[in-house]
Amino acid sequence: MTGRTATTRTAPPREGGAAVLPAAVCRAAAALVVLLLLLVVLVLPWAGDLGMHAATVERLRHGLTRPGSPLVDADVPSPYYSPWTVLLGLLARVTGWQVFTVLRIGAVAGLALLVTGVWRYVRTLSDRPSAPPLALLCLVLLWGTAPVDWSGFAGLHSLALTAAYPSVLALGLAFHFWAWLTRAVREPPGWAAWAGLGVLWAVIVLCHQFSGVVASLGALATLVAARCGRRVWARAAAGLAAGLAVLWAWPYYDVFALLGTDGLEAAHRSLYRDLAGRYWLVLVGVAALAVRLRRDRRDVLVVFFALGAAVFAAGGLSGHWSWGRALPAALVPAQLAAALLAAEAGHRWWSRRGREPAGASAVAVGAVAAALAVGAWAQSGTVGYVTGPEALPPTVREKYREPWRGYGWITPWVRYGDVVMARTGAARQVPAYGAYTVAPGYPDVFLPDAPERTEAVRRYFAPGTAAGTRRAVERAYAVRWVVDRGGLRGAEGLREVARGPDGEVLYRVPGGR
Known part of the structure; x- marks a missing residue:
C-alpha cells in the first residue's frame, strides 16, 4: 500500500x-x-483524591522547583507533579489565591x-x-x-x-x-x-x-x-x-x-466487581x-x-x-x-x-x-x-452521596509544614491545608519508607501503646499535632486544642507549639 x-x-x-x-x-x-x-x-x-491534588498545588506554590512529597515531609518525587499541576501551582504562587x-x-x-x-x-x-x-x-x-x-x-x-x-x-x-x-x-x-x-x-x-x-x-x-x-x-x-x-x-x-510497580493493585481490585450493575x-x-x-x-x-x-x-x-x-x-x-x-x-x-x-x-x-x-x-x-440534599425528592436523595467536610477547622493552629499524626480519612485531607502526615493517605510508589511510616501510625494509635512509645514516634517524625476521633482522649502528654464537626479532636503533642 x-x-x-x-x-x-x-x-x-x-x-x-x-x-x-x-x-x-x-x-x-x-x-x-x-x-x-x-x-x-x-x-x-470533597471526596476521593481532592486532598491529594490540593496538597500538590500547595507544595508547588511554596517550592516550585523541588516540592518533595505532597503528603509527607520527605524529599522524594511524585507522579502528581504534572505539567498541569505545575501550571496551577505557578498560578497560586503568582496570584496568592x-x-x-x-x-x-x-x-x-x-x-x-x-x-x-x-x-x-x-x-x-x-x-x-x-x-x-x-x-x-x-x-x-x-x-x-x-x-x-x-x-x-x-x-x-x-x-x-x-x-x-x-x-x-x-x-x-x-x-x-x-x-x-x-x-x-x-x-x-x-x-x-x-x-x-x-x-x-x-x-x-x-x-x-x-x-x-x-x-x-x-x-x-x-x-x-x-x-x-x-x-x-x-x-x-x-x-x-x-x-x-x-x-x-x-x-x-x-x-x-x-x-x-505493583503497589496499586489492591486499590484497583474493586474495578472488576459488579460489572453488570455499573456498566449495563x-x-x-x-x-x-x-x-x-x-x-x-x-x-x-x-x-x-x-x-x-x-x-x-x-x-x-x-x-x-x-x-x-x-x-x-x-x-x-x-x-x-x-x-x-x-x-x-x-x-x-x-x-x-x-x-x-x-x-x-x-x-x-x-x-x-x-x-x-x-x-x-x-x-x-x-x-x-x-x-443540597434536603431539596431533593426522597427517591433522588437516596442516590446522593454525602461529601467529606474537610479539615479547615484545624488551620487556626496547624501551620504550613507542620506534621500531623492522622490516619484513614484525615490523612487524605489534612495535607490539603499545608500540613504533612506521618504516613501517606494514598499509595506512594516513590516513598521508600512508606511501610515503616504506616507501621508507626498503626503502633501510635493502637490501644494500650505506652506513652514512651508514642513520644518516640513523635520525635522520629517531628510530629506536632494529632487528629483522632477520641480513642486517644486522656492519653498521657496530649493536650486537646480543638474539636471538629464530626467529633474529631486536635491534640498538641508535648513540646509542640
Whole structure:
C-alpha cells in the first residue's frame, strides 16, 4: 500500500434543515449537563483524591522547583507533579489565591477541554449536527445503575467529584489528540505536526498515566483503522520519539519508573466487581458497535473498543487489577457508537417522517433515548451537590452521596509544614491545608519508607501503646499535632486544642507549639 491513507467513511450530507429540531434538543440537553457540572464546580464537593491534588498545588506554590512529597515531609518525587499541576501551582504562587480557588479554575478549564475535545473528535466521525451533543450525553450518562466514581471515568457523578483532578484535563486533551491524529492520517502533514502530536501525547501521560494509556489505545486504533502506509507510520514513529523525549526530560518524576510497580493493585481490585450493575447501559453502545463492525471490520471505534476490552480482560485474568483503569478505552468507543447510531437514525427518521414507517430508525433512537433516561435517573443525586440534599425528592436523595467536610477547622493552629499524626480519612485531607502526615493517605510508589511510616501510625494509635512509645514516634517524625476521633482522649502528654464537626479532636503533642 502507498503512503496515502484510506479515506475514512463519513455520513452522507445533511438534507437541508431536516435535523435542526432534533439537534437543537440534543444541544439543549447537553448544555444543561454542562451547566450542572459548572455549578457543582462552584461547590467543589470533597471526596476521593481532592486532598491529594490540593496538597500538590500547595507544595508547588511554596517550592516550585523541588516540592518533595505532597503528603509527607520527605524529599522524594511524585507522579502528581504534572505539567498541569505545575501550571496551577505557578498560578497560586503568582496570584496568592487560595488553593481551592485555583482548583476551581482548573476544573472549569478541564471541563472546557473535555467538551470541546468531544465535539472536535465526533466531528471527524460524523457530520450530523446532533452527533456531538449526543456524544457528550452518552459519555456522561450511558453507564449503569450502580455508582462508579474513578478519575478518568466520565460518568456524570464521577465528573462532579473529579472535575478538579488532572484526569479530566487529560481526558479532554485525549479527545483533542484523537481529533488531530484522525485528520493527520487522512492528509498527512509535515514532520513538525507529528512532533506536536507526540508532545501532546506526552503531556497527557504526564498529567494522568491511566488516561495516557487510554489515549495511546485510541491512537493505535486510529492508525490501524486508517490502513496507514509506511509514510504515515514513519511519521507516527517520529512523533512517538518526540513524546518519549519529553517524558524522559520531565524533571519532577521518572514516568518510566512507574512501569512494573505493583503497589496499586489492591486499590484497583474493586474495578472488576459488579460489572453488570455499573456498566449495563453501555450494552446499547456495544450493539451499535456490532452495526459498525458489519460495515467495516476495521472501524476505528470497533478497533478502539477491542483494544480496551482486551487490556481490561487481561488485567482481570492476570491479577493486574490496575489495568482495569484502561476500561474507558472500551467504554468511550461504545458510548460514542451509540451516539453516532442515534444521530444517524434520528436524521433518517426525522427527515422522512410522514412519508415512510419509522422502522429500525425509531427503534435505535428509542433504545438510546431510554438508556440515557435511565442513566440520568441513576445519577440524579448529582443535583444534590448544587441544591443540597434536603431539596431533593426522597427517591433522588437516596442516590446522593454525602461529601467529606474537610479539615479547615484545624488551620487556626496547624501551620504550613507542620506534621500531623492522622490516619484513614484525615490523612487524605489534612495535607490539603499545608500540613504533612506521618504516613501517606494514598499509595506512594516513590516513598521508600512508606511501610515503616504506616507501621508507626498503626503502633501510635493502637490501644494500650505506652506513652514512651508514642513520644518516640513523635520525635522520629517531628510530629506536632494529632487528629483522632477520641480513642486517644486522656492519653498521657496530649493536650486537646480543638474539636471538629464530626467529633474529631486536635491534640498538641508535648513540646509542640
